[in-house]
Amino acid sequence: MAAVRGWDAFAAVEAEVRAMVEDPRWQGLPTPARGQALCAMTLVTPDGGRWLFGAHARWYLHDPVDGRWHLAAPPRGCETRRPAHRAQPPAPLPHLLPGPADFTGLYGSTQAFIGPDVHPDLTEEVRVLLRAMGRKSETDFPLSAFAEVFADDVPGTVAAIWGTIMWCAHAPAFDGNERLITIFGEYLRHPLPGDEWVRWLSTPPLTDLAALYAERVRADAPRSALRLLALMADTAQILAADARFSPRATALLAMLEPALARPGLDDAAAREDDLAVRQAWLSRCPPRFGRWLLRETDRGTDFRHTVYDLVEALAFTTDPPRAAASFLTDLPGAGERLHTWLDHRVRHAYTDLTRHVAAYGENTEPDGFAVPAFLWDGPTGGWPNRATAPATARGVVVAPPDRESAASVLGAAYASALAWCGLVGAEVPADGFAGARAIVRRLVHERDDH
Template identity: 75%
Template structure:
């Protein structure tokens, strides 16, 4: 969640658009009337940027170069003008449908700093302990074989898979008990170090495989037990905003199956992919944005970049700061630029050029980070600048632990989504910018404040 400013003109426009969309007549209006009403709320920033608050309750920026509208977090706190200003032609995908404005906000925080509440962890532990006694012969490990030992039952994988699939950004404190309760079942140590476990979010296919394998084997009772276990785990996780939106989406997929055990029988006979499509089709529209990593990785990446810019609004230049984190991503360059709005694209191109010219800077303790990324995580680097690239950077010094966790989560989620989109490998030691933010968090006491970023 973006920081709250004393007076934010963008928020005033958001309130106006929300009132429009909340009108019961809105969904039934012809598309051209909805487009006209939305165009009348266009805002213009001093640099000439034209902004629309549209689908998914998010802002879109008009790109003067190609005429397209890109997801883009707005520069809050600026003076702006409202009005049609040339009556922009709005494509259908910008128009809110109604349900997309009522979905949960979630949280971009990683699981480092703000801890998972012990009551939630205990509920999962009790569930896991009970399910861990099942036989691997009755519940074979149809997925997550790279995570768990061969004699671990699929019930354990179902709990693990649900946790990881529901997490916005599965970067965990190395001592986080929600992970350590799985220790006896693991095939090998989790990726990362003593401070952070850099984990990946599984595809929905992995959860489908656990269910579909038992259903195809005519073990209907076992198949439904796995579905119930995933639903129960998701229900527990929904109490933490970092899990909540996708936990609600997963429950929407699974609960109809628990009430109608025959519901996916025909899909099971056709294969895992028809089952996956059937599960996704049951998710209500207000939760569709949270399914994008599984349905449209390109759109999901754009949303995570939006989250990253919002999480950095305490900096002097959130766009440039966000671009600095994006330079960590493997196989970027021109390919990555095509997914960015023109502000982030320009900042990213400039930073890439500086990195190519000046290379990387190394912190005094040997921690390599991009030369322009001065996190201030441990009080800042020494005052000497090692290159013009450093001087052109943006200080990213989160004011508190919650803000640091939000930046870390958004940066890591952007990296994971980019790797899903491109097929690149996720580094086992995380991405450099995210690692630098960890330094702001690891020496602070863990406690359990509200998770609301």
């Protein structure tokens, strides 16, 4: 195959693979045959990288050292070619082969909730729901979860709405004035983490939502338990209108609707424990939502997907893998532990950057944002004397061209940091992460809440 522009080649292969997988005969083929058919569509980039389009409708890069296929966002705009048959890399493992469900799921958005606001109509619907549910009795709806967030006299109905919002959010970093968050102000036990610009929040486990329901079942209050399920479903239905919530909101609806249609469906699981309820919910979720449930089922793969999103969000830079590695240096307790989770392009960039961070430290911006020295360039920061900085230490300019791009980078960077903390059990800093805070600087002067 003659060399073609990268975007055309990658897009063409994606279309070919989709057509092949949607053919009814695909699932009937033996696994080795499907692997070989997929390998026949491998693309090769000028740097020798071999790319395969597979599971979750995403690209994988072959590592010539360890021989594995790693999740990796492909380069755009470079020439590619199809390799000769004799040069084909090993076939992918069965779990990397795509199925029809991989092409029917929602894609959502990586944007954080800073810059583009949540639509006022959506916020108003949640506010009306919250106002009605905030009047419920804390005796009838105790805080069996989220007690660290809300005051003692707050009913679990408020926690159910809050927990649904946080669980469905792709990257729960919110503008400090975002009404979807401020409407909870009167119920909070403590101020939310962050500052006047941003609330850096964490994603709760699905077990916390299950606990609100399961506690009521064990207390022999089935009507209250059903009310909580309906409230979570109502909230998810509202949130599904925003792409930053929609994939997980739709997945949550798929898990809850069977229990709403058949009251008592999960009662046996609830009497066992909260984890049994969580497992019952996950078992009902259609395969097309599998990618969006990885933070519940496979934290390592979930982290790899968030890094993929981060590289894609940084496509406007001159070197997206290196720009992504800049943000990954924020991750607590990473170092060499991080290497196994990255494709070799991002891994090599991360190694270079961390070596020079140790040698040169950080640069603190005049307004107080601590920014990694390699992340910014030009008048907003960077090396004191960039001309004399080592070549490997010279960073990639991260200057999003518009508000939407900046929000996408911020969300992808924060989601990857949360995924890493969940993977290794690290604490999420109350003031966020340096790279994400630096992106906030690009957005605070373009806020929507006039």
